[in-house]
Amino acid sequence: MAAMTATINVMLAIHGKKTTPIDLYKPLRHYIAQHYSEREAQDAEEDLQAVQHMRTDIERASDALEARRDLLQQYFRALSVMESRFPISNEKEHVNTLYFTWYDAFKPGKKATQQNIHFEKAAIAFNLGAVQSQIALAADRSSPNGLKQACNSFQFAAGAFSFLRDNISMKASGSSSTVDISVECAGMLERLMLAQAQECFYEKVLVDNKPSSLCSKVAKQVGLYYEEAYAALILPPLNQHFDRTWIAHVQLKAAQFHAEACYRVALQLHDQENVAEEIARLKAAGNMLSEAKKSGKGVVGPLLDAVSKLEANINRNLDRAVKENDRVYLMRIPPVESLPSLPAASLVKSAAVGELLDASKEKMFAGLVPDSSAKALSKYTEMLDEVIRVQAEKLQQESEIARVKLREMNLPDSLLSLEGSTSLPEHIRDEVEAVQIDGGPAGFEAEMRQLKDLRRVNEELLVQTEEILEEEAREDAQVRTQFGTRWTRPQSSTLTKSLHDRANGFAANLKQAAESDARIGRTIRDNAPLMAILNARPIEASLPTLGRPILSLNQNEDAIVGTLRQKLAELEMLGSERAGLEDMLKDMKRKDNILPKLMTTSGSYEDLFKKELAKYDPVCAEVAHNVEAQERLIQQIKAANDAFATTFNLQEYLGELLFSHSFSFSFGKVVFFVGEEYDIFFHANIIVVV
Known part of the structure; x- marks a missing residue:
């Protein structure tokens, strides 16, 4: 049987695709040196050699099954990394000297060659499914652990073929491709692997002596999976591609497990004394096997033996049921087509191999970043920044x-x-503490006395300055009268005009300061009772609670x-x-x-x-x-x-608190300077009441 290995348990494993040797190193290195730089080509030396080594090992196909599975997964991830960095085609600016050649797994005499990395990936994904089926078939299903391993491996094989169908087949298909990696073939192989994984579960429920109803449901689903695989095999392009024994094998297995489901449910019906439906189900099962055996030419002997054994069990139970009905029950046998379809229970699914083949964590060729990827990363970063900003x-x-x-x-x-923890706003507390450091209410009085003394001194200095200027003017006038035109110095009024103007300005400032001091003094005297709270330390102790x-x-x-x-x-x-x-x-x-x-x-x-x-x-x-x-x-x-x-009564409390917060104090200093020969200054402290 081509591309199939049979065992006494009558299951199938897929042979892997064969290939021809290929040199990946030189074309890839030349592309890096040409489109990036010689330095980056040197940096990628280790990765280039690793890829070449993996491809050579795959060509030999001499490793143990588990090691070969791991190698295929590793190489597939490497191909995914290479896909975005090395455009492989016949175009001038691409890697145009790489040709991938693979033989058809089911027609070894046919081969295809493509300058397409997806063709290489499709072949690797196919071989991954094939080696998983081989691991499953090699498991010892007579033991619980072996049966579990076989079931899991068949599901992983189904996952690999499913991944091939959904992600790669369309990119690698065409007139120069092979049928085994087509969408139709990958889909058929997925259903076949699921059928065999479900068959492992059927073997388990039999060993565990599960109820006949459950055995029937599991067997029914096995038959459905085989039926789906058979439906794909009899349609183009697979009907002209597979050996006739393949189609006969799958068809007979579908009939076997549909009959097995009827046989198992008949056992349940017998226990329920529903002889009429029992007989109908057994007749349906017998008819299925008879029809399937007619087209089962070329199938392996163990499968025919298993079908014959099941047929014998069905006929024996049918004879017994017919006799019981004739002698005891005398029930009318319903037509087979009037019976409801038997329920099915799927206990398997295609394993998700996407994570195993995900190359996002691979560091191979990490230094080579195409412009398209850099631009895409920039766009994603902008989108992410917007999400973060909004949130x-x-x-x-x-x-x-x-x-x-x-x-x-x-x-x-x-x-x-x-x-009892009333607190002031921080800015008010800071101002109050500044006032308390300067002496509080007593400090105000001292400041006011100092202001009065400073104002008196400033006024005296201003009077003295004005007297000096007037004396200088009289002396100038006297000299001019005495010497007449011989006295050529500029007039005193011209030389001292700016000093007179500044003195007048200082006089106005002193007057304004005096008025301000008077207003501040009146405010302090009027608010003396309230200002007494400034003596409290801390100030919060004087606030209402x-x-x-x-x-x-x-x-x-x-x-x-x-x-x-x-x-x-x-x-x-x-x-x-x-x-x-x-x-x-x-x-x-x-x-x-x-x-x-x-x-x-x-x-x-x-x-x-x-x-x-x-x-x-x-x-x-x-x-x-x-x-x-x-x-x-x-x-x-x-x-x-x-x-x-x-x-x-919060409103009443807030009213009291607002009144106690109505005053805060701050200090400022204004200093005035005047004089050329004389350093005369005016100093006024300004207290601002808010």
């Missing part, structure tokens, strides 16, 4: 909203006041306060959660490197971007949930605060 703005906005809402409700200050009402109509003050505190604590937790979410987004972005995936993907960049950005959807959903939770919580805090304000 960060939401988080920051919610924190600001929480701060403003709490300030509007005078929280948590109201609660702190209830505990919020106390419990002496007479209250509401006896649940503690519950009201407790609820408000709890809601504020929950709000604080939401704030901490927002900080954690923002850090999480930044950390995810820092670790997000999709360049290896960009370099190995064979699909659309947009699809990859969509898939990769989906990683952030859970965090974005948490951000949205946090925002919604805060909106609800703010409403709950407002309701709790309204109850708190009503119970504790």
Whole structure:
């Protein structure tokens, strides 16, 4: 039987495709040196040799099955890495001296040659499925572990053929391809491998003495899988490609397990004394086997033996059931076509081999980054930055909203006041402390006295300056009268004009300072009782506190306060959660490197971007949930605060607190300089009352 190995258990394994030797090293190195640089070609030397070594080992095909499986997976990942870096075709600027040649697994006399890396990948994926089927067939199914290994390996073989069909076959197909890697053949082989994996489960349920109903369902699904494989084999292009014994084998196996399902359900019907349907099911099973055996020419002896044994069991049970019905039950036998279809239970599926063949973590040829991949990475980075920016703005906005809402409700200050922990705003506390350092109210009085003394000194200096200027003017006039035109110096009024102007300006400043000092003095005297609180250290000790009402109509003050505190604590937790979410987004972005995936993907960049950005959807959903939770919580805090304000007369307390916060103090110094020969200055301290 071509491309098939049969055992006494009558299952199939696929022979791998053969190939011809090929030199990957020289064409790839030449391309790197030509399109990148000689330096990068030297850096890629180790990777080039590794790829060539893998290809040579695959050509020999002499390793053990497990080692060969691992080699095929490794080489497939290397091909995926090479795909984005080395365009292989007959075009001038591509790697145009590489020709991949592979023989058909089922028609070894036919071969195909392509300058297409997908053709090479298709052959490797096919051989991976083939070697997995060989591992399955080599397992000892007489033991539980061997049976499990066989089942798993058949499912991995199905996964490899499924991957070939869905991802590679269309890219490698054409007039110069082979039928064995076509979509139709890969799909047929997947169903065949699933049928044999399900058959392993059937062997297991028989060994475990499971109920006949379960055995029937499992057998029915085995038959369905074989039936699907048979349907593909009798249609083009496979009907003219496979040996007739292949088609006969699969057809007979389908009939065998459809009959097995009927046989097993008949055993259940016998126990239920439903003899009429039992007879109908057994007749249907016998007819299936009789028809299938007519076209089973060329199938292996063990399969015919298994079918004959099943047929004998069916006929024996049928004879017994007919006799019982004739003697005891006398029930009418329903037509076979009137019977409902037997249920099936699929216990297997094609293994996901995509992760095993994913090359995104491969470091081979990592230094070679095509322009297309670099541009795609830049676009993805922009898209990711936008996602992070939008979410960060939401988080920051919610924190600001929480701060403003709490300030509007005078929280948590109201609660702190209830505990005797009234506090001033930080900027007011700083100003009060500055006043206290300068002596408090007593310091104001000392400053005012000092201001008065300084003003008197400045006024005296100004008078002295004006007298000096007047004396200088009289002397100038006297000399001019005495010497007449012989006195050629400029007039005194011309030389001293700027000094007179500055003296007049200083006189105006002194007058303004005196008026300001007078106003400040009156303000200090008028507010002397209030300013006494500046002697308190700390200043909060002199502020009013919020106390419990002496007479209250509401006896649940503690519950009201407790609820408000709890809601504020929950709000604080939401704030901490927002900080954690923002850090999480930044950390995810820092670790997000999709360049290896960009370099190995064979699909659309947009699809990859969509898939990769989906990683952030859970965090974005948490951000949205946090925002919604805060909106609800703010409403709950407002309701709790309204109850708190009503119970504790909060408006009256806020009025007292506002009055106590109405004054703050700051100091400033203004210094004036005048004089050429004379260093005369005016110094005024200005106290500003807010």
